[in-house]
Amino acid sequence: MGAFSSQYRVLYYETDKMSIVHHSNYVRYMETARTEMIRDWGYSYDDIEKAGIWMPVLGVEVDFKTPAVYDEVLNLKCWTTKLKGASVEIAYEISNYETGEVHVTGKSRHGFTTPELKPIKLKKEAPEIYELFKNAMED
Amino acid sequence: MGAFSSQYRVLYYETDKMSIVHHSNYVRYMETARTEMIRDWGYSYDDIEKAGIWMPVLGVEVDFKTPAVYDEVLNLKCWTTKLKGASVEIAYEISNYETGEVHVTGKSRHGFTTPELKPIKLKKEAPEIYELFKNAMED
Amino acid sequence: MGAFSSQYRVLYYETDKMSIVHHSNYVRYMETARTEMIRDWGYSYDDIEKAGIWMPVLGVEVDFKTPAVYDEVLNLKCWTTKLKGASVEIAYEISNYETGEVHVTGKSRHGFTTPELKPIKLKKEAPEIYELFKNAMED
Amino acid sequence: MGAFSSQYRVLYYETDKMSIVHHSNYVRYMETARTEMIRDWGYSYDDIEKAGIWMPVLGVEVDFKTPAVYDEVLNLKCWTTKLKGASVEIAYEISNYETGEVHVTGKSRHGFTTPELKPIKLKKEAPEIYELFKNAMED
Numbered sequence: 001m002g003a004f005s006s007q008y009r010v011l012y013y014e015t016d017k018m019s020i021v022h023h024s025n026y027v028r029y030m031e032t033a034r035t036e037m038i039r040d041w042g043y044s045y046d047d048i049e050k051a052g053i054w055m056p057v058l059g060v061e062v063d064f065k066t067p068a069v070y071d072e073v074l075n076l077k078c079w080t081t082k083l084k085g086a087s088v089e090i091a092y093e094i095s096n097y098e099t100g101e102v103h104v105t106g107k108s109r110h111g112f113t114t115p116e117l118k119p120i121k122l123k124k125e126a127p128e129i130y131e132l133f134k135n136a137m138e139d
Numbered sequence: 140m141g142a143f144s145s146q147y148r149v150l151y152y153e154t155d156k157m158s159i160v161h162h163s164n165y166v167r168y169m170e171t172a173r174t175e176m177i178r179d180w181g182y183s184y185d186d187i188e189k190a191g192i193w194m195p196v197l198g199v200e201v202d203f204k205t206p207a208v209y210d211e212v213l214n215l216k217c218w219t220t221k222l223k224g225a226s227v228e229i230a231y232e233i234s235n236y237e238t239g240e241v242h243v244t245g246k247s248r249h250g251f252t253t254p255e256l257k258p259i260k261l262k263k264e265a266p267e268i269y270e271l272f273k274n275a276m277e278d
Numbered sequence: 279m280g281a282f283s284s285q286y287r288v289l290y291y292e293t294d295k296m297s298i299v300h301h302s303n304y305v306r307y308m309e310t311a312r313t314e315m316i317r318d319w320g321y322s323y324d325d326i327e328k329a330g331i332w333m334p335v336l337g338v339e340v341d342f343k344t345p346a347v348y349d350e351v352l353n354l355k356c357w358t359t360k361l362k363g364a365s366v367e368i369a370y371e372i373s374n375y376e377t378g379e380v381h382v383t384g385k386s387r388h389g390f391t392t393p394e395l396k397p398i399k400l401k402k403e404a405p406e407i408y409e410l411f412k413n414a415m416e417d
Numbered sequence: 418m419g420a421f422s423s424q425y426r427v428l429y430y431e432t433d434k435m436s437i438v439h440h441s442n443y444v445r446y447m448e449t450a451r452t453e454m455i456r457d458w459g460y461s462y463d464d465i466e467k468a469g470i471w472m473p474v475l476g477v478e479v480d481f482k483t484p485a486v487y488d489e490v491l492n493l494k495c496w497t498t499k500l501k502g503a504s505v506e507i508a509y510e511i512s513n514y515e516t517g518e519v520h521v522t523g524k525s526r527h528g529f530t531t532p533e534l535k536p537i538k539l540k541k542e543a544p545e546i547y548e549l550f551k552n553a554m555e556d
Binding site for chain 4: 018023025026027028031054056057058059060062063064067120
């Protein structure tokens with residue numbers, strides 16, 4: 001499958017007095033990107049949490065290239081870059097949906113844990129979800 | 140005791156592209172105002188929740204007078220306006236801490252409930268907290 | 279035309295530790311509701327601002343009926359309730375898109391001003407936009 | 418001078434349904450940390466913007482160690498790690514103010530630009546601010 005893209009329109013309260021999207025919001029857009037990717041697989045993130053698998057964020061990295069502005073439609077692209085037994089790394093590219101201009105690239109790392117944050121082996125505990133993350137690697 | 144005031148400095152991400160505080164944030168400042176009032180009484184809102192008393196917001200009203208700006212220190216004033224068996228109404232005045240210029244006035248109504256959102260009689264269940272809300276009425 | 283409805287899916291960071299949508303976010307959803315109504319009319323809110331017409335929020339009222347939760351699809355319905363020379367009142371109903379359960383009802387009042395916040399007569403300055411707000415009154 | 422620390426109390430709406438601070442908020446806390454460091458130097462970030470020096474965020478990195486919770490007082494520590502002609506890197510450690518438990522470590526990179534985002538040589542344009550960033554390097 002490789003990468004998945006969804007679209008998101010910038011909201012007024014996400015702008016700041018520089019008249020651009022406040023940089024912290026891209027970390028939120030990255031969450032939306034991976035949530036929509038998982039939904040495209042036939043799961044909601046809520047389903048996964050309810051199945052007892054949590055995906056706490058272990059780290060994020062964001063590189064800001066160009067600013068996004070109010071009411072702009074963003075393309076939120078993401079894909080798996082690393083998949084280990086108990087963790088996954090996802091990469092992101094956030095761009096203008098029409099022009100393709102890249103605003104931000106980023107990465108997030110997540111553990112797979114119980115609701116008590118005890119690490120679990122995803123491949124063993126939920127092999128079908130493990131396969132989906134694996135399929136989301138770019139060729 | 141009557142009204143209680145705390146101070147809060149406007150953060151960058153609370154501004155929007157009009158270069159003023161986005162209006163939705165005042166509802167958040169009102170929450171901060173009442174939390175700090177309760178803290179001044181010797182309780183944290185967390186203590187109250189842990190004691191099994193929840194205060195869901197039933198309604199809010201906000202009137203916007205003048206805009207607040209980045210880095211401005213706000214005075215968050217609040218006091219009890221109505222106290223019934225299972226609900227309370229709190230009023231707010233948010234102003235510039237130095238000049239006194241009023242930015243916003245508002246009200247919020249809260250129920251007193253169990254964590255399952257079943258109404259409780261605060262006067263009976265937690266008379267000491269009931270008295271504190273009563274004392275926060277303006278003379 | 280009367281009322282207009284758009285849909286919005288609740289995001290993770292909009293929930294709070296009560297596991298429901300934090301009440302302040304409904305004020306943001308109301309902004310999204312009216313923005314999408316205006317877009318349905320063939321304008322973006324950005325277009326209107328660029329045409330020199332600002333719509334500062336003068337007041338909001340929100341009544342909370344039932345809580346919305348993570349990943350729920352909301353129906354954001356809004357319509358004009360009052361239209362004067364230099365101001366408009368818009369009403370909102372935010373509900374579960376599938377079941378119709380009402381979470382929140384609300385109102386917002388807006389002025390029509392120049393970018394310097396000087397009131398303008400919308401009917402005279404932008405009669406086509408005035409007509410659109412008028413058409414958005416419920417029968 | 419080296420590192421500077423300020424304190425910040427976690428707000429209710431910054432928590433999410435995991436009952437912990439939503440990870441995106443730490444990027445906002447990092448902004449608060451550097452703003453307060455600059456204030457300690459005798460400047461507000463607003464003064465610097467008004468003097469025509471903008472500090473757009475070029476990148477952020479955050480590593481999440483342990484979760485922070487509602488009403489917890491955080492210690493926001495930051496210091497300069499790299500200072501070049503037209504950019505600076507700042508490091509952060511966000512911990513529990515009382516116990517010292519580290520929640521998050523992070524870095525941000527900023528350019529020095531005109532309001533039109535044209536890079537400027539800070540050492541030449543504003544040597545006194547350049548010195549302050551230099552002094553904020555840890556020994």
